Amino acid sequence: MTSSLRVFVASIANETNTFSPLRADVGDFKESFYAPPGKHPETPTLCSAVFPVCRRRARQEGWELTEGTATWAEPGGIVNQKAWEFLRDQLLGELEAAMPVDMVVLGLHGAMVASDCQDCEGELLARVREKVGPDVVIGATLDPHSHLTPARLDNADVLVAFKEFPHTDFVVCAENLIDLAVRTARKEIKP
Numbered sequence: 001m002t003s004s005l006r007v008f009v010a011s012i013a014n015e016t017n018t019f020s021p022l023r024a025d026v027g028d029f030k031e032s033f034y035a036p037p038g039k040h041p042e043t044p045t046l047c048s049a050v051f052p053v054c055r056r057r058a059r060q061e062g063w064e065l066t067e068g069t070a071t072w073a074e075p076g077g078i079v080n081q082k083a084w085e086f087l088r089d090q091l092l093g094e095l096e097a098a099m100p101v102d103m104v105v106l107g108l109h110g111a112m113v114a115s116d117c118q119d120c121e122g123e124l125l126a127r128v129r130e131k132v133g134p135d136v137v138i139g140a141t142l143d144p145h146s147h148l149t150p151a152r153l154d155n156a157d158v159l160v161a162f163k164e165f166p167h168t169d170f171v172v173c174a175e176n177l178i179d180l181a182v183r184t185a186r187k188e189i190k191p
Contacts, residue, residue, distance in 0.1 A: 005061070005185060008098045009054045010068030010091045011107030012124065013047035015145055018113055020077030026086055028073040035070040037094060046167055047072050048107040049174035050141060057178055066098035070107065084114035088124055095131055103137045103185050104128055105178060110146020110161075122151025129155040139181035141173050157184050158191050 014024060033045060040051040048070040058065035068091050073079070095104065106128075112120035121140070128138055139158035144165065152159065160177040162170055183189045 005063040006101045007063050007103045008066045008101045009105045011048035011070040012087050013072035013109035014112040015075040016113040022077035024073045024076045024079045026083045029071045032073045037067050040070045044171050047109050049170045050105050050107040053174040068094035079114040081115035106140040108140045110142035119149050122149045125155035137181050137185045139177050
């Protein structure tokens with residue numbers, strides 16, 4: 001099955017400090033790190049290490065890989081709701097254009113809060129699940145400073161968190177995530 005896998009990969013990440021009076025906007029994401037589809041560098045970044053790992057596996061195994069946007073903003077205040085909706089909807093639109101897919105791989109941080117959304121990653125995973133249905137494998141990497149919510153557990157098949165601080169294992173975690181997601185897609189395991 002792996003040779004015919006259709007995989008979508010994307011990343012939205014931010015570590016929100018809800019006590020900060022400042023707000024993060026789309027400009028903060030574009031200033032910190034913003035790679036449109038197909039433009040992610042080969043060098044892995046903290047929350048988007050899934051990109052180079054997916055590329056490598058796609059070349060090795062003959063997957064059809066579709067890349068969405070990868071972006072993150074430096075840790076800061078609550079994300080402006082319009083910025084969150086723009087980033088969320090951009091990713092969902094890219095996913096819709098890539099469908100049908102067998103697997104969705106996301107590089108997330110796990111502690112993003114927007115003005116009107118306390119669980120951005122949970123909302124994103126729920127909307128991805130709505131789009132792809134119950135049979136598509138959804139996996140994500142998370143920072144250890146992330147929140148673990150019912151929405152995340154209900155909608156993701158595999159979640160892998162970094163384990164080291166400083167975060168030196170983000171590529172290993174991306175590799176672990178993709179290994180587990182592929183084994184899930186092959187029905188070798190059921191996390």
